[in-house]
Amino acid sequence: MAAHRARRRSFGGLVLVLTAALAAAVFMSFSGPVAPRARAAVAAQTWSDEFDGASGRAPDATKWTLETGGSGFGNHELQYYTQSTSNAALDGQGHLVITAKKNTDTGLSCWYGPCQYTSARLNTARTFTQAYGRFEARIKIPRGQGIWPAFWMLGNDLGTVGWPNSGEIDIMENIGREPNTVHGTVHGPGYSGAGGLGSAYSLPGGRAFADDFHVFAVDWSPNSLVWSVDGITYKTLTPADTGGNKWVFDHPFFIILNLAVGGDWPGSPDASTAFPQTMTVDYVRASSSGSAPAAQPVRGIGGMCVDVAGGSDADRTPIQLHNCTGNAAQQWTVGGDGTVRALGKCLDVAGGSTADGAVVQLYTCNGTNAQKWTYSAAHDLTNVGAGKCLDATGNSSADGTRLQTWTCTGGANQKWTIG
Incomplete structure (x- = not known):
């Protein structure tokens, strides 16, 4: 992992969102009929968003909360997250499109002054949390120096114990200067920030992730986390890997999708970076399985x-x-x-x-x-x-x-x- 890597914790709007959600105990689970599976199949789907709906419609508010702000999110990021459908909207073809673009609203202020970019960050803190299972998304990521898409999770006790004690599971992160590589990582007490535990996965033949959709997943059980891309497992972590530090992946987490611009890890956009950039999400799904499905004849x-x-x-x-x-x-x-x-x-x-x-x-x-x-x-x-x-x-x-x-x-x- 990059030695200078920082984490993008949000000790502002997200904590308020999460605290309110915990106080109200407004945790919902979305499920639907699933076809019978073989003995080795993972268990029933517990939550999903297939992003069906009319073009230009906002993400489903019964599933997602759109965060706002330009605080830098702990990493000196440059974007201001908005609730505008110009930054997060359905495309009418079964996708959610998150768009990062140059800002034209002079009324938006970021930690460094007038905001240069806008984008979107969505979470399920108010609507869905789950401990253990399979969490996956099919995503076509953007490209370019300074562009930072991610699909990840935070512990639902963030508002009370703080980060990194709440735990963080990064299912997929990409920084634009690494077009054919994604990262899967966890952060917890004693293994956070640049000391996060995980691994990278690169597409064969030097292909770029931005050229097509890929399925990013983690299978989480009480004693392991298993990362995969397009069904190929590339990293397994267990409590023994924390070096004696506390394994904090033992309670419900919520899901986050976001597209950041700039920050300590990816660096800032440069003259080679084109805008707008889009992160296109085909689906996000969670199931109640506790481990990767077994391979068998x-x-x-x-x-x-x-x-x-x-x-x-x-x-x-x-x-x-x-x-x-x-x-x-x-x-x-x-x-x-x-x-x-x-x-x-x-x-x-x-x-x-x-x-x-x-x-x-x-x-x-x-x-x-x-x-x-x-x-x-x-x-x-x-x-x-x-x-x-x-x-x-x-x-x-x-x-x-x-x-x-x-x-x-x-x-x-x-x-x-x-x-």
């Missing part, structure tokens, strides 16, 4: 295993039946978001097809219904987008039999055992 007709052909993680790699070997190409996780994953990518119906005989392949996880599956008590694995079953072509159990989707028949070639 999926067996079909003849006891054969669902296998990624050639063990390749390339997009469009076919999925087939193969003798069970126990290798990574046959280890699948069934997530609370409906995805079935191996090698860091998702089980996908090619082209989102709803036709019988559609090819099933491995593909970069993108949140579409072509990558969402339900597993029934009858052992059917059904694609949500097509409403059709995972099927071994030709009712065959031979090595190399390709998998497809087909109208559900109840046949043996459509029955799957997970684990």
